[in-house]
Amino acid sequence: MTYLIAAVWVLFLLSACNTTRLDAQWSNPEFAGRKLSGTIMVVGLTRDETLRRLYEDALVDHLKERGIASVRSYEVLSGHLVLNGTVPLLMAARARNVSAIVSNVVIAREHV
DSSP states (O other): OHHHHHHHHHHHHHHHGGGOOOOOOOOOTTTTTOOOOSEEEEEEEOSOHHHHHHHHHHHHHHHHHTTOOEEEHHHHOOSOHHHHOSHHHHHHHHHTTEEEEEEEEOOOOOOO
16 A cells, blocks of 8 residues: 555656756766666755655666666665755765765746
């Protein structure tokens, strides 16, 4: 039952992204075509801890389906990441031998 509720929430959140507008994107040209190796830490920066966990769970599951080792940031660092700054996050990543961090920031939400 818990998995069903979580799945419904994830589907709800993903459907909400349907109208999301991407204002800017940057990618490193040196990284293009390279395969990820090592463990990836998934970080969802938001004021809502439930949303953070749902985002991190969904992305970790997606990465694992593709054979990419990943860890949720909330498993190694609890509390508000926005308020604590980057130092505790980077220390937690180094302690887990993470090779890369993938993060997403929820800045604002609008209902139209």
